[in-house]
Amino acid sequence: MKTVRWGMIGCGNVTEVKSGPAFYKAPGSALVAVMGRREEAVRDYAARHGIARFYTDAQALIDDPEVDAVYIATPPDSHLEYSLMVAAAGKHCCVEKPMALNAEQSALMQRTFERAGLHLFVSYYRRSLPRFQQVRDWLLGGRIGELRQVIWTFAKPPAADDTRATNWRTDPAIAGGGYFADLASHGFDLFQFLAGDIVEVTGFTARQAGQYAAEDAVTACWTFGSGALGMGCWNFVADCREDRVELIGSRGRITFAVFENQPLRLEGEVNEVLEVPHHEHIQWHHVLAMNAHIRGEAEHPSLAIEALKTDRILDKVLQRNPNRPE
Numbered sequence: 627m628k629t630v631r632w633g634m635i636g637c638g639n640v641t642e643v644k645s646g647p648a649f650y651k652a653p654g655s656a657l658v659a660v661m662g663r664r665e666e667a668v669r670d671y672a673a674r675h676g677i678a679r680f681y682t683d684a685q686a687l688i689d690d691p692e693v694d695a696v697y698i699a700t701p702p703d704s705h706l707e708y709s710l711m712v713a714a715a716g717k718h719c720c721v722e723k724p725m726a727l728n729a730e731q732s733a734l735m736q737r738t739f740e741r742a743g744l745h746l747f748v749s750y751y752r753r754s755l756p757r758f759q760q761v762r763d764w765l766l767g768g769r770i771g772e773l774r775q776v777i778w779t780f781a782k783p784p785a786a787d788d789t790r791a792t793n794w795r796t797d798p799a800i801a802g803g804g805y806f807a808d809l810a811s812h813g814f815d816l817f818q819f820l821a822g823d824i825v826e827v828t829g830f831t832a833r834q835a836g837q838y839a840a841e842d843a844v845t846a847c848w849t850f851g852s853g854a855l856g857m858g859c860w861n862f863v864a865d866c867r868e869d870r871v872e873l874i875g876s877r878g879r880i881t882f883a884v885f886e887n888q889p890l891r892l893e894g895e896v897n898e899v900l901e902v903p904h905h906e907h908i909q910w911h912h913v914l915a916m917n918a919h920i921r922g923e924a925e926h927p928s929l930a931i932e933a934l935k936t937d938r939i940l941d942k943v944l945q946r947n948p949n950r951p952e
Contacts, residue, residue, distance in 0.1 A: 728937060
């Protein structure tokens with residue numbers, strides 16, 4: 627197909643600039659329908675973004691004959707249900723991250739699409755961003771020698787809406803954890819794209835401020851298959867925002883931020899500082915890559931089989947076990 631026609635379930639904040647416009651602006655891509663449970667909101671979204679049809683029923687959007695693939699832009703607690711509906715309709719799918727509430731759900735999703743011969747993508751779009759492909763090129767090119775250690779420090783102050791019922795990111799029943807599941811998942815997926823699979827991980831969590839049910843502070847240590855080690859510290863009730871990753875090698879190091887639009891810094895035999903800004907619609911490259919994959923032109927780096935690895939890491943750090951007796 628020359629143009630992949632997408633339908634979108636959910637029209638929340640992430641779809642306003644980060645993702646939604648990429649689906650209808652990117653070459654070879656069209657966003658032909660959108661679904662939201664509140665008719666007034668989804669009607670308004672469709673009008674503002676120039677989307678031809680809107681629905682308040684997910685099955686109706688999935689069954690739309692002009693929809694080739696479905697983007698699920700809802701919180702993680704609905705990813706399993708919606709994705710299995712998409713698979714049953716014989717259509718390709720992309721779900722927001724994290725992939726699901728736990729690795730057991732994610733594995734079911736991945737197996738279902740694989741057995742149906744369908745593509746399941748996950749919105750770990752950092753794998754497709756030029757800035758992180760540059761970091762990967764530096765690593766693969768041996769610019770810092772052998773990778774020895776990965777260190778990530780992330781902190782942010784509490785937000786005004788952290789304790790509100792409308793903030794699903796602090797409700798483990800909806801998000802599968804707190805801000806750690808929502809944000810650190812991006813980092814763990816990215817690190818495996820850069821440095822290979824994480825084969826062992828352990829962690830500790832705390833509710834230091836006690837403002838909501840989810841953890842607000844996490845530490846973790848892990849091992850890559852290559853033998854490189856990693857450690858991270860995440861605090862969501864801190865004094866100020868910080869986002870710093872350091873890749874320490876045998877002959878140099880690379881520093882960057884996972885989320886912030888900061889320069890990439892290489893210290894080695896030759897030092898480099900590169901500004902690689904994000905696209906206005908940060909999922910632009912991700913959407914281009916999905917469409918190319920669907921058309922059989924190239925392999926997309928953010929397939930469900932890769933995202934499942936990150937959910938298994940989150941399970942271990944957060945001690946998530948859906949089959950564990952209460």
